[in-house]
Amino acid sequence: MTDHEAQGAASMQVSDQEMIRISEMHKWYGQFHVLKNINLNVKAGERIVVCGPSGSGKSTLIRCMNRLEEHQRGEIWVDGVELTSDLKNIEQIRREVGMVFQHFNLFPHLTVLENCTLAPIWVRKMPKGEAEDVARAYLERVKIPEQADKFPGQLSGGQQQRVAIARSLCMNPKIMLFDEPTSALDPEMIKEVLDVMIELAHDGMTMLCVTHEMGFAKTVANRVIFMDGGEIIEENEPQEFFNNPQSERTQEFLSQILAH
Amino acid sequence: MPNTSNAPTQNYVPGEHPDLKPPIGQTGILLWLRKNLFSSTFNIVLTLATLYFLYLVIPPLLNWLVLDAVFQAGSRDECRALGEGACWGFIDKRLGQFTYGFYPIEERWRVNLTFLLLVMAVLPVLWEKMPKRRIMLWFSVLFPFVSAWLLLGGFGLESVNTDQFGGFMLTMIIGVTGIVFSLPMGILLALGRQSQLHFIRWICTGFIEFIRGVPLITLLFVASTMLNYFLPPGTTFDLLLRVLIMVTIFSAAYIAEVVRGGLQAVPKGQHEAADAMGLKYWASMRLIVLPQALKISIPGIVNTFIGLFKDSTLVVIIGLLDPLGIGRASLSDSKWQGLATEVYVFIAIFFFICCFSMSRYSIYLENKLHTGHRI
Numbered sequence: 001m002t003d004h005e006a007q008g009a010a011s012m013q014v015s016d017q018e019m020i021r022i023s024e025m026h027k028w029y030g031q032f033h034v035l036k037n038i039n040l041n042v043k044a045g046e047r048i049v050v051c052g053p054s055g056s057g058k059s060t061l062i063r064c065m066n067r068l069e070e071h072q073r074g075e076i077w078v079d080g081v082e083l084t085s086d087l088k089n090i091e092q093i094r095r096e097v098g099m100v101f102q103h104f105n106l107f108p109h110l111t112v113l114e115n116c117t118l119a120p121i122w123v124r125k126m127p128k129g130e131a132e133d134v135a136r137a138y139l140e141r142v143k144i145p146e147q148a149d150k151f152p153g154q155l156s157g158g159q160q161q162r163v164a165i166a167r168s169l170c171m172n173p174k175i176m177l178f179d180e181p182t183s184a185l186d187p188e189m190i191k192e193v194l195d196v197m198i199e200l201a202h203d204g205m206t207m208l209c210v211t212h213e214m215g216f217a218k219t220v221a222n223r224v225i226f227m228d229g230g231e232i233i234e235e236n237e238p239q240e241f242f243n244n245p246q247s248e249r250t251q252e253f254l255s256q257i258l259a260h
Numbered sequence: 261m262p263n264t265s266n267a268p269t270q271n272y273v274p275g276e277h278p279d280l281k282p283p284i285g286q287t288g289i290l291l292w293l294r295k296n297l298f299s300s301t302f303n304i305v306l307t308l309a310t311l312y313f314l315y316l317v318i319p320p321l322l323n324w325l326v327l328d329a330v331f332q333a334g335s336r337d338e339c340r341a342l343g344e345g346a347c348w349g350f351i352d353k354r355l356g357q358f359t360y361g362f363y364p365i366e367e368r369w370r371v372n373l374t375f376l377l378l379v380m381a382v383l384p385v386l387w388e389k390m391p392k393r394r395i396m397l398w399f400s401v402l403f404p405f406v407s408a409w410l411l412l413g414g415f416g417l418e419s420v421n422t423d424q425f426g427g428f429m430l431t432m433i434i435g436v437t438g439i440v441f442s443l444p445m446g447i448l449l450a451l452g453r454q455s456q457l458h459f460i461r462w463i464c465t466g467f468i469e470f471i472r473g474v475p476l477i478t479l480l481f482v483a484s485t486m487l488n489y490f491l492p493p494g495t496t497f498d499l500l501l502r503v504l505i506m507v508t509i510f511s512a513a514y515i516a517e518v519v520r521g522g523l524q525a526v527p528k529g530q531h532e533a534a535d536a537m538g539l540k541y542w543a544s545m546r547l548i549v550l551p552q553a554l555k556i557s558i559p560g561i562v563n564t565f566i567g568l569f570k571d572s573t574l575v576v577i578i579g580l581l582d583p584l585g586i587g588r589a590s591l592s593d594s595k596w597q598g599l600a601t602e603v604y605v606f607i608a609i610f611f612f613i614c615c616f617s618m619s620r621y622s623i624y625l626e627n628k629l630h631t632g633h634r635i
Contacts, residue, residue, distance in 0.1 A: 068532055094538035105533035109551050109631055118547060119537035151631040171537060 017044040019206050025074030036230045047207045049217040052227035058210045062177045066097045098168030102180040104160045106152035113148040116167045138166040142196050158189025178209040226250045335595040350596050351606050361426015374410045422500040426581035434572040438507045446515025471513035479506040484578035511568040522557035555629045562622035566615045583607045
């Protein structure tokens with residue numbers, strides 16, 4: 001570990017404040033039981049990496065946390081508000097939870113700057129000038145201030161994903177959800193996105209990240225969750241998780257993913 | 261190794277190759293001709309055949325339409341004596357009626373003024389970079405009321421009954437009203453058809469399917485005759501207004517289906533991104549989904565508008581005197597018999613100019629809204 005990383009890790013403080021609490025949560029798609037008895041607590045400042053084979057329910061799990069997917073049984077509390085079918089609660093939670101998608105989902109008909117200012121203006125009712133200042137500051141932070149007036153279609157995949165991160169940050173969220181943020185990117189663009197995410201982690205953001213980037217998990221995460229078949233199989237600190245996996249399925253998964 | 265190309269090649273160290281100019285002869289008219297018209301034997305034959313066809317068709321057409329045509333004459337016989345081509349003198353004599361129908365001659369300035377104001381109202385809507393667009397848009401909002409007052413009269417102007425409306429003026433009234441009101445109505449129907457609320461979905465789907473499943477003629481007949489049976493006796497309900505309503509809902513049903521196609525083409529991720537940032541339904545529709553869906557639907561929407569504009573001629577069947585009605589009436593003039601071709605060609609030219617303009621505008625709009633690759 002270099003000095004910089006050591007310093008960074010020290011700055012990543014976890015507080016006692018509870019941000020997300022999921023208890024005995026189940027979800028079905030029709031007859032198919034996708035999520036089985038999920039229990040998970042996330043404290044402010046935690047960086048959690050969720051991994052597992054495809055179809056294990058990891059994306060569905062984080063999509064339940066801002067109600068892009070509906071759960072059928074159990075409870076999900078986010079920042080002290082319970083997620084129910086109550087639209088008010090859903091809107092309140094979505095204001096505080098940012099999400100970054102695998103396919104970026106930028107709005108192609110708006111410029112980069114407009115993508116970033118849209119939610120602050122329409123959801124937070126921020127004046128346009130102020131929203132633009134905030135947006136430019138975040139675009140600076142993800143290192144693409146010069147692209148502000150372009151359209152998303154004119155940017156590379158890595159740049160688009162960094163815009164998507166900036167767009168979420170403009171809402172000043174308390175929690176950031178990442179749904180396989182680097183899976184659709186070319187190898188040489190993965191690093192530029194991960195660098196932004198690492199920096200974000202060092203700034204103390206509460207993050208949940210579905211990813212296969214095990215290097216990211218090792219350096220940034222304070223907890224790794226392994227899912228398979230809709231269940232949380234194993235949950236541990238990264239050091240322990242990678243060096244001493246408990247269950248057979250975890251060992252198998254790690255041997256496959258780390259083999260090459 | 262012998263160098264076969266005429267351009268000098270030089271060897272560069274890998275990594276230091278400069279950007280070179282393209283070879284000469286890749287641009288220019290001659291190349292375009294060779295590439296597009298004379299690229300193969302089949303293409304050459306096709307080009308020559310087309311040129312021969314145009315040679316056969318265009319000169320006689322031009323002769324008839326312009327060169328041999330008679331633009332001023334007192335009767336058909338005078339016309340025929342003066343030239344062999346089209347007898348535009350007839351149209352010239354009847355131009356007032358073709359344009360205004362039976363609108364009182366001394367009040368025709370009101371129609372002209374309305375048309376002028378229409379252009380002023382439409383410009384800021386269609387032309388985004390217009391100076392002072394915001395203020396002008398307010399005028400566009402007021403225009404329907406101003407135009408209704410100008411055309412119908414009252415409040416200081418002499419009233420004109422709608423059965424005196426006719427000609428191109430009537431076509432424009434039906435076309436513009438139909439277009440302006442059917443677009444928002446169609447969008448609402450399309451959204452309603454996709455609503456999570458079953459009741460709204462059922463109503464919208466039922467409405468769309470019913471209107472689309474019935475010929476416009478039927479609706480116009482309902483408007484002209486049957487509505488009287490349903491309304492309490494003694495209620496008068498202007499025929500033109502009834503026709504406008506029918507034409508609008510007819511075209512709205514089609515617009516709704518075109519827009520629904522556009523809505524379905526917007527990726528699910530766009531809805532999710534809008535939801536995830538906390539936008540409410542109407543905001544996410546207005547700001548995210550509809551701008552993209554409508555952009556995709558432009559060709560279909562304009563197609564529907566063109567259809568609506570031309571279908572406005574159907575009102576002749578229920579006795580409104582649109583250009584076709586005026587044309588038919590004027591053909592029975594004994595001084596001007598046998599000039600049906602001139603009349604219908606003239607009307608066709610009017611419709612072609614209007615519809616072709618709409619088509620060109622839609623292409624301009626598509627290009628303007630193109631923002632790089634789709635995501």
